Amino acid sequence: MALQASKVQVGDTxxxxxxxxxxxxxxxxxxxxxxDYNPLHSDEIFTTKVANYPTVFAHGMLTMGMTGRMVTxxxxxxxxxxxxxxxxxxxxxxxxxxxxxxxxxxxxxxxQSLVDLSVTTVNQDGDVVxxxxxxxxxDP
Amino acid sequence: MAxxxxxxxxxxxxxxxxxxxxxxxxxxxxxxxADTEPGKTIAPPTFYxxxxxxxxxYFLRPKIGEPWFGSGxxxxxxxxxxxxxxxxxxxxxxxxxxYFRHVSPGETLTLKTRPGKSWERQGKRGGNLKFSENxxxxxxxSGELVVRATGVGVRTExxxxxx
Numbered sequence: 001m002a003l004q005a006s007k008v009q010v011g012d013t014x015x016x017x018x019x020x021x022x023x024x025x026x027x028x029x030x031x032x033x034x035x036d037y038n039p040l041h042s043d044e045i046f047t048t049k050v051a052n053y054p055t056v057f058a059h060g061m062l063t064m065g066m067t068g069r070m071v072t073x074x075x076x077x078x079x080x081x082x083x084x085x086x087x088x089x090x091x092x093x094x095x096x097x098x099x100x101x102x103x104x105x106x107x108x109x110x111x112q113s114l115v116d117l118s119v120t121t122v123n124q125d126g127d128v129v130x131x132x133x134x135x136x137x138x139d140p
Numbered sequence: 141m142a143x144x145x146x147x148x149x150x151x152x153x154x155x156x157x158x159x160x161x162x163x164x165x166x167x168x169x170x171x172x173x174a175d176t177e178p179g180k181t182i183a184p185p186t187f188y189x190x191x192x193x194x195x196x197x198y199f200l201r202p203k204i205g206e207p208w209f210g211s212g213x214x215x216x217x218x219x220x221x222x223x224x225x226x227x228x229x230x231x232x233x234x235x236x237x238x239y240f241r242h243v244s245p246g247e248t249l250t251l252k253t254r255p256g257k258s259w260e261r262q263g264k265r266g267g268n269l270k271f272s273e274n275x276x277x278x279x280x281x282s283g284e285l286v287v288r289a290t291g292v293g294v295r296t297e298x299x300x301x302x303x
Contacts, residue, residue: 002177018161026159033152033159035193038200039210046211060232061189065160068185077166078178083185084236084290132236 002076003138005106005113016070018097018121022058027093030062060087063097063130067121070099075115075136085119085132096124101134113138143194143251146278148183150245156187182242188278188287189235191251233271234292241286249278249286256290263296270295 019026024042031037036059039046047056064085071083091097098121105116117134150170157167162184165172173181192198202208209220243249256273263269271294278287 026161029155029159033156034190035195035198036189036200037202037210043210045215046209050209050211050215061186061235062160064235065156065162065184065186069160069162069164072162072164072185077164077176078182078242080185080237080239080242082236082238084234086234087232 002079003074003115003136005108005115005138005140008103008106008115008138010103010105012103013100014070014074015098015100016073018066018070018099020096022091022093022095022097024056024093027056027058027062030059030065034059034061036061055092057093058091058095060091060130063087063091063121064132066097067099067119067130070121071101071117071119071134071136074101074117075134075138079136079138080134081114081137082133082135083119084134085130087130089123089127089129091123091129095129097121097129104133106138113140143191143196143198146188146191146194146249146251148243148245148247148249150181152190152193153181153183153187153245156190157184160184160186178242178244180244182244185237185239186235188237188276188289191249191276191278230293230295232291233294234290236290238288239286240284240288241280243278243280243286247280249280252277252279267296 028042031042040051041056041059044056047053100120101117103115104118107114115136115138119132119134120128121130123129154168166176167184170181207218209218253276256275258272260270271292274291276289277285280286
């Protein structure tokens with residue numbers, strides 16, 4: 001179901017809970033699917049003893065991918081024309097993440113209706129872990 | 141550096157969607173996907189990054205028979221190839237995708253990679269920060285640009301502490 005320009009207003013928000021308790025296994029799943037096997041994401045010995053982090057942490061791209069679900073659930077399948085984020089804070093095993101899209105603009109470009117969104121994902125403390133923008137084609 | 145060819149496969153899309161926690165049937169059920177607006181399975185928005193699987197030299201995948209910087213029973217002492225090699229860390233700062241079309245299983249994409257901008261600034265916690273862009277363009281079999289991915293990496297001179 002795609003959004004309709006006539007039913008979307010600047011300032012509208014859409015929020016989705018992404019996880020209550022990010023598992024180490026999901027981080028491993030992402031390593032396997034994406035092909036990014038950086039030991040910082042799955043290897044506790046390397047991460048704590050060699051790289052001196054408190055524990056392993058999620059790929060930024062995992063958080064971006066999880067946040068992408070919220071975006072495509074909001075705008076509809078195959079509607080995205082742009083999606084970008086900055087990784088502002090690390091995501092650790094056990095984190096609870098919530099993603100929100102906010103409508104920044106509804107506009108027309110060459111006869112195509114578009115929606116511009118601000119995208120933000122926060123952890124259980126309300127700290128922003130990724131923030132960015134997305135644009136999608138919507139129906140008139 | 142990047143994969144030259146990226147075959148887009150249904151099983152890979154299914155596993156990727158599971159990994160990012162997206163249960164949308166368009167990513168794993170071809171029959172259900174036929175009833176969606178695209179009319180077929182498409183790749184999730186960040187799937188393009190998984191082209192790393194098809195890069196024979198990808199530096200964050202262990203190579204058969206070669207030393208790997210991750211630990212076995214204990215740390216190996218093997219220097220990290222390109223991340224954290226000097227005691228600092230290389231991290232992903234930003235990622236952007238532009239979609240001209242969403243791709244489906246059965247397609248083979250051709251990748252072209254080039255460096256983008258680079259810049260430096262002083263970080264609040266991590267010392268001097270060095271940013272660099274890497275741009276990957278994905279072309280379909282008819283030579284049309286389907287996706288442009290821009291990654292920004294940052295290197296810091298010391299480990300970024302979480303608080």
